[in-house]
Every structure is written in structure tokens, then in C-alpha cells.
Amino acid sequence: MTLSKAFLAQLFGLIIAIGLNPFLPLQNSGLVTLLILQSSGAMFSSLLLRQPRWWLMIHLLFLPSAATLLSIQLSAHWYLLILILLTLVFWGTIKGDVPLFLSSTAVVDAVSQLITKESAQHFAELGAGIGTVSVPLAQQHPQLIINAWERAPLPWAINLLRSRHYPNSHCYRSNLWSCDFNQYDVIFAFLSPAVMPELGAKLKSTMRPGSLLISSSFAIPNWKPESIKQLNDIAKTQLFCYRITEANEQ
Numbered sequence: 283m284t285l286s287k288a289f290l291a292q293l294f295g296l297i298i299a300i301g302l303n304p305f306l307p308l309q310n311s312g313l314v315t316l317l318i319l320q321s322s323g324a325m326f327s328s329l330l331l332r333q334p335r336w337w338l339m340i341h342l343l344f345l346p347s348a349a350t351l352l353s354i355q356l357s358a359h360w361y362l363l364i365l366i367l368l369t370l371v372f373w374g375t376i377k378g379d380v381p382l383f384l385s386s387t388a389v390v391d392a393v394s395q396l397i398t399k400e401s402a403q404h405f406a407e408l409g410a411g412i413g414t415v416s417v418p419l420a421q422q423h424p425q426l427i428i429n430a431w432e433r434a435p436l437p438w439a440i441n442l443l444r445s446r447h448y449p450n451s452h453c454y455r456s457n458l459w460s461c462d463f464n465q466y467d468v469i470f471a472f473l474s475p476a477v478m479p480e481l482g483a484k485l486k487s488t489m490r491p492g493s494l495l496i497s498s499s500f501a502i503p504n505w506k507p508e509s510i511k512q513l514n515d516i517a518k519t520q521l522f523c524y525r526i527t528e529a530n531e532q
């Protein structure tokens with residue numbers, strides 16, 4: 283669905299550009315004008331198709347970037363290499379998985395403090411990326427057993443490599459939805475608003491009462507956080523901390 287909408291937006295942009303081109307004064311009807319019309323048309327169509335806002339930038343830049351790259355006549359091998367690398371990093375994104383964004387060191391410090399405060403022994407990171415959070419935590423808390431779940435092959439491999447000196451850290455190349463949430467004292471997730479309702483429902487029924495869920499940047503709808511930590515990093519990250527209660531009622 284996501285991909286079909288993106289394709290449609292690009293196609294409508296093209297139709298708009300070709301349709302408007304004959305009405306432009308002759309001196310304005312060059313390739314650059316066509317590209318501006320197409321990318322603005324694609325952006326506008328994306329809005330009408332109700333794609334998430336971050337798609338607007340992709341539509342704005344897509345055809346102009348393709349035209350620029352074509353003009354510098356790179357060897358086709360580079361495109362293949364870039365495609366393979368992007369696929370390995372953004373593995374399930376096309377099917378709706380969350381893309382890779384990295385947490386700041388302020389997030390790591392705040393999570394580290396919460397782990398100490400909770401006297402946690404078992405910690406899970408859902409969607410661990412390249413280990414931006416799990417690796418420093420493994421170093422700072424050698425007694426803490428860390429399970430990092432990551433589905434995309436390249437970030438997982440980097441995480442595995444970075445964790446090799448820390449026997450307390452385990453990286454699983456696996457879907458986070460198959461994780462057994464019940465065994466952890468603290469779970470950390472930095473995902474996306476789109477998955478929060480499903481994550482909340484899953485955690486509500488499977489996390490151990492008394493355990494703590496830390497969600498970076500995105501709240502779980504209709505859940506009342508025990509606390510919200512406002513961090514002073516560039517993204518002004520908020521950490522939503524949810525205590526799982528006996529009845530798992532929020």
C-alpha cells in the first residue's frame with residue numbers, strides 16, 4: 283500500500299508536469315521546469331493520498347536526484363551496490379517496518395540511569411539498530427543481561443560486531459514481535475507512532491507486572507506514563523516510561 287501510494291504520487295506528478303508544460307512560456311519549458319513541476323505535483327499528490335509527512339521530502343527530491351545522478355553518468359555497478367546496501371539497512375521498511383534512526387547519547391545516559399534505579403537484571407531493546415543503545419549499556423552494566431532484537435541484516439551484523447567483547451549482550455536477527463516480553467525487567471523501544479497501538483496491546487498482555495517499558499519519542503495511545511523524561515539532545519527526545527501494573531491496566 284505504502285509503495286503503491288508512492289508510485290501513484292510520482293505518476294500524478296509526471297502527469298501534472300506533462301499536462302502543464304504546453305501552457306508555459308517557451309523560455310520556461312526546459313527540463314528544470316519540468317522537474318520542478320513534477321516534484322511539486324508529486325508532493326501535492328502525496329498530501330492528497332494522505333501519506334505520512336516525511337514522504338513529501340522524498341517526492342520533492344526523487345526525480346531531481348535521479349536526473350542529477352543520470353547526468354553525472356555513474357557506472358551501473360554503483361547503483362546496484364547502493365541498492366543492496368539500502369536494502370540491507372532498511373530491510374522491512376517497504377512493508378511498513380520502522381526505518382533506522384539512531385538514539386542520542388543523552389538517551390543512552392537516561393536509559394542507563396533508569397536501569398540502575400530499577401536494579402534491572404534483564405533488559406531488551408526492540409529494534410536495536412546498530413547497537414547505539416545496547417552496546418554502551420552492555421559496557422556500563424556488565425551484570426545486566428541484554429537481548430537486542432533487530433530484523434535488518436546490516437544493522438544487526440554491525441551490532442553483533444560491536445557487541446563481541448560483551449558476553450552479557452546478545453543480538454538476535456529476529457522480528458521483535460516474536461520476542462518473549464515476559465522475561466525482562468526493562469524494555470526499551472524507539473520505533474514509530476504507527477506501531478505503538480499494536481506494541482501497547484502486545485506488551486499489556488505479555489510484559490511482567492512491575493516491569494518498565496521505556497518508549498523513546500512515541501507515546502502509547504491511551505496509556506498513562508509513570509513519568510516522561512525530557513532530554514536536552516538535538517531532537518529534544520522524550521522518554522515515555524510506563525510501569526506495567528498487576529492488572530496491566532493503564
Ligand SMILES: C[S@@+](CC[C@H](N)C(=O)[O-])C[C@H]1O[C@@H](n2cnc3c(N)ncnc32)[C@H](O)[C@@H]1O
Nearest residue numbers: 379380383384385409410411414433457458472
Ligand atoms: C528508529 S530505529 C532505532 C534504533 C536503535 N534502537 C536506536 O535507538 O538507536 C528502529 C529499528 O527497529 C528495527 N525494526 C523495525 N521493525 C522491526 C521488527 N519488526 N523487528 C525487529 N526490528 C525492527 C529497524 O530495522 C531499525 O533498526
